[in-house]
Amino acid sequence: MPSKKERIKVKLLLFATLRDKYGFKEKIIETGETFQELLESVRREIGEDFVNELFDKEKNKIRDDRIILINGIHAKLKWPNIHLNDGDVVAIFPPIAGG
Numbered sequence: 001m002p003s004k005k006e007r008i009k010v011k012l013l014l015f016a017t018l019r020d021k022y023g024f025k026e027k028i029i030e031t032g033e034t035f036q037e038l039l040e041s042v043r044r045e046i047g048e049d050f051v052n053e054l055f056d057k058e059k060n061k062i063r064d065d066r067i068i069l070i071n072g073i074h075a076k077l078k079w080p081n082i083h084l085n086d087g088d089v090v091a092i093f094p095p096i097a098g099g
Contacts, residue, residue: 005032008086012042017094022050029090035075035082038090054092067093 012027019025031041043051056063061079068075069091075082084090 007031008033008084008088010038010084010086010088010090013089013091015091015093018053018092022046031084033084035080035084038084053094065095067096069093 007030009028009030012029014022014025027045029038029041029045031038039051039055042054054063054066054068055061062068062076069089070078070082070084071088072091075090
């Protein structure tokens, strides 16, 4: 009998306009241990539009204007080898503008 893939729980935090648009500031997501598995879990729980805001499928990378921190470390520094652990905190910030 094949072993079941390990499922973990991560805390997803949204900030600024993303929080307003999706109606929550934090949510526990049950997922696998890779960033791709997290995207699939988020797609099921929140929707395709949310995933499209974070990830450019054509370029197979996190969108340039998004900031995603995993336990305070920028996800782009670990791309594409992002490994998630149970209890990790994934913070997502929308594009930042200023003047």
